Amino acid sequence: MFTSRQLLEKLVAFDTTSRESNLALIDFVWRYLNDLGVSGELIHNAERSKANLYARLGPAGDGGVMLSGHSDVVPVEGQNWSVPPFVLTERDGKLYGRGTADMKGYIACMLAAVPHFLAQPLKQPLHLAISYDEEVGCLGVRTLLEALSQRPEKPSICLIGEPTELQPVLGHKGKLGVRCEVKGAACHSAYSPQGVNAIEYAAQLVHQLTAIGERLAQTEQHDTRFDPPFTTVQTGIIRGGTVLNIVPAECVFDFEVRTLPQHDAQAVAAEIDTFAQSELVPRMQAVAVDSAIRFYPISGYPGLLTDAQSDAARLIAYLTQSSDFSTVAFGTEGGLFHQAGIPSVICGPGSMAQGHKPDEFISIAQLDACDAMMQRLAAWMRQ
Ligand SMILES: [Zn+2]
Structure with missing residues (x-):
């Protein structure tokens, strides 16, 4: 039997930065579960360099609860750590290491509770899911959900253990990242009207995106459960041009839409595309026919907003002894689980205030509280 802290020490020691393979960690979890008599299933990526792990405890059949976490972590390069990031280090009641908060602490508690779940007659299935490549666009969980969709049985609740300091969270915004390529026509800048300036047309698109964002920020669109309480549109990268005396033929920029769950990011993408094709491209092609936008x-993931009256919300209220539901600003795999028909809620130990930062930590108190939450879940599943 391992404690959650011992398991966290093992999990942190695997460098599962998203660019690396997570197979060593998955193999460790696989053996741990096997030693307890639990057989899992691996769902690999196409290159077989990474895998999701899925396992079921208790009876087969529909329903039950899924505990879900991602195995990958964000890089430590360029960050000033005062402790070795892949060695669990205790200091002042806190456990330091990359992934302690986001989200190996939760996975450690979930694994430490397995013997406890096995020791009692579960009335419904308990599903465990550990994914890869969450930090780079929720990629791994998509193959996991595809594999799960082939099965007749479906969990009725998914508990995503992203760090919320064990507060019950019902939602987050969705995100869509889009790249825009503007193809104009080059010429000597002294004759600029004979060219199609890709940067200038890109600027018009960026300006139009800003206008769409301002419209979406109007108060009648607000949902105060989210911060900021509206859908935002933002251009983050732009590249174009070579030297000042050439009219630039190419400009590429990336923008993102962070939507309230009830909004559709595709609608914003469609609106800017329509503007481009109807307002700008005809003017560009009047000068150079092969101009294009x-x-x-x-990248992207759907938003999540689980009903406060749902069974999933009721369970998380029971587990946390709180119905003070909130939302978080960061994205999770919950939107994808929800889209796959598995109502999802978010609740995990540690805080995202420490996630992705140097000297990431989880307090021992949070780890203990998550162990206690697993015990409450076990009690609930006996019913
Ligand atoms: Zn995370």
């Missing part, structure tokens, strides 16, 4: 999705 193209948009490509580059």
Whole structure:
């Protein structure tokens, strides 16, 4: 039997930065579960360099609860750590190490509770899911959900253990990242009207995106459960041009839309595309026929907003002894679980105030409280 702290020490020691393989960690968890008599299933990526792990405890059949966490962590390069990031280090009641808060602490508690879940007659299935590549766009969980969708049985609640300091969280915004490529026509800048200036057309698109964002920020669109309480539109990267005396033929920029769960990011993408094709491209092509503006999705995940009256919300209220539901600003795999028909809520130990930062930590008190939450879940599943 391992305690959650011992397991956290093991998990932190695997460098599962998203660019690396997570197979050593998955193999460790696989053996741990096997030693307890639990057989899991691995769902690999196409290159077989990474895997999701899925396992079920208790009876087969529909329903039950899924505990879900991601195994990957964000890089430590360029961060000033005062402790070795892949060695669990205790200091002043806190356990330091990359991933302690986001979110190996939760995975450690979930694994430490397995013998306890096994020791009692579960009336419904308990599903465990550990994914890869969450930090780079919730990629791994998509193959996991695809595999799960082939099964007849479906969990009825998913508990995503992202760090919320064990507060019950019902939602977050969705995100869509889009790349725009503007293709104009080059010429000597002394004759600029004979060219199609890709930077200037890109600037018009960026300006239009700002206008769309301002419209979406109007008060009648607000949902005060979120911060900021409206859908935001933001351009983050722009590249174009070579030297000042050439009219630039290429400009590429990336923008993102962070939507309230009830809004559709695709609607914003469609609106800017319509503006581009109807207002700008005809003017560009009047000068150079092969001018074009193209948009490509580059990243994204759906938003999440679980009903406060749902069974999932009731369970998380019971587990946390609080119905003070809130939302978080960061994204999770919950939106994808929800989209796959598994109502999801977010609750995990530690705080995202420490996530992704140097000297990331989880307090021992939070780890203990998460162990206690697992005990309450076990009691609930006996019913
Ligand atoms: Zn996370």
